[in-house]
Amino acid sequence: MLAGPFATMMLGDLGAEVIKLERPGSGDETRSWGPPFDDAGTATYFLAVNRNKRSVALDLGTAEGRDRARSLARGADVVIENFRPGLMDSFGLGYEALRADNPRLVYCAITGFGAAAGELPGYDLLIQALGGLMSITGDPDGPPTKVGVALVDVLAGLFATTGILAALRHRDASGEGQRVDVDLLSSLLAALVNQGAAFTAGGVVPERLGNRHPSIAPYELFACADGELAVAVGNDRQFASLCDCLGAPELAADPRFAANTARVSNRAALTEELERRLHDRPAAAWAEILTLARVPAGAVNDIAGAFALAHRLGLDPIVTVPGAGGRDVRLTRSPIRLSATPPSYRLAPPATLGDAEAPGETHWFG
Numbered sequence: 001m002l003a004g005p006f007a008t009m010m011l012g013d014l015g016a017e018v019i020k021l022e023r024p025g026s027g028d029e030t031r032s033w034g035p036p037f038d039d040a041g042t043a044t045y046f047l048a049v050n051r052n053k054r055s056v057a058l059d060l061g062t063a064e065g066r067d068r069a070r071s072l073a074r075g076a077d078v079v080i081e082n083f084r085p086g087l088m089d090s091f092g093l094g095y096e097a098l099r100a101d102n103p104r105l106v107y108c109a110i111t112g113f114g115a116a117a118g119e120l121p122g123y124d125l126l127i128q129a130l131g132g133l134m135s136i137t138g139d140p141d142g143p144p145t146k147v148g149v150a151l152v153d154v155l156a157g158l159f160a161t162t163g164i165l166a167a168l169r170h171r172d173a174s175g176e177g178q179r180v181d182v183d184l185l186s187s188l189l190a191a192l193v194n195q196g197a198a199f200t201a202g203g204v205v206p207e208r209l210g211n212r213h214p215s216i217a218p219y220e221l222f223a224c225a226d227g228e229l230a231v232a233v234g235n236d237r238q239f240a241s242l243c244d245c246l247g248a249p250e251l252a253a254d255p256r257f258a259a260n261t262a263r264v265s266n267r268a269a270l271t272e273e274l275e276r277r278l279h280d281r282p283a284a285a286w287a288e289i290l291t292l293a294r295v296p297a298g299a300v301n302d303i304a305g306a307f308a309l310a311h312r313l314g315l316d317p318i319v320t321v322p323g324a325g326g327r328d329v330r331l332t333r334s335p336i337r338l339s340a341t342p343p344s345y346r347l348a349p350p351a352t353l354g355d356a357e358a359p360g361e362t363h364w365f366g
Helices: 003-013 046-047 065-073 095-101 124-130 153-172 184-191 195-200 236-245 260-264 268-278 282-290 305-312
Strands: 019-021 053-055 077-083 106-111 178-183 219-223 228-232 297-299 318-321 331-334
Touching: 003 019, 003 053, 003 077, 003 106, 003 153, 046 331, 065 095, 077 153, 095 106, 106 153, 124 153, 124 184, 153 178, 153 184, 178 184, 184 195, 219 268, 228 282, 236 260, 236 282, 260 268, 282 297
Parallel strands: 019 053, 077 106, 106 178
Antiparallel strands: 219 228, 228 297, 318 331
16 A cells, blocks of 8 residues: 555655556545545545656456556556456466566566565554564553654655666666565664664664663653753763763762763663753753754654755655645655755646546556
């Protein structure tokens, strides 16, 4: 529902021509995933991952639809599918069948648990639960908690995009396409980084720490006069600067806190010392003071505040994407900035099914 469309949008932003195949009648299921909806009644979930695409309505359950899809694949550089394992093979549209027609084809399959997992459903919430992410997210005394966005789907889409670009590089050098397989569970395990290595290399099973970091302190939220302040101290110099700003330089010399390992071991005492001093001023005031001292700190923003911050920093986080009939859509800008071939925003998400005639030859579809 998200990983494949996110990957194809990434490729579309980078200049690819993307043909989105949708089920006749209902189309992509995320078209109905709302509220919220925009002023035209389109689910914002669908809008988030479907710019720079044209829609073709095909029923893969019919011989005509399968023939049309196979015809598209003959002229494609890349095919991306996000179905359960084996479904494309049952349609006669699996990798081996399409490669026979187009040996240069890069075929990317995104699944929940890998090709051998059969019918296991691959929804993000399920992967967050089974993949351990929920076990390290949330307060220590609270329940396991999911991340506030379908993060595993996004990660899988990014891994898929990277694999596709590597396969295209190989294809351009050798003339040979290949199959790219990405699954959500492996994507999550790879993205656990230090938490995963704690288990694989250290034999430690990480647990929930709330907003605290397992290996760095102070690296968490602290209560201030009017709200929460994020403090992300990454080294001893920053900690000494933090102590100076708080008017407590003696804390940096305290053997319990002088080095990071000691601070992690004495986190509870450190938190008490810091919060006692931070509680006297608003979070924004502390953020200004600490930032000037090169101590990473900031008040907790909502989504509106996050976009406002990006605007103030000159990042221009919102782009207006032109749509049919003047129906422009405001969406989040791609974070990739290229000096010679920057991302482009040519097409708003397809407002209706089958908004494009399937061309005789295309470059990508998914």
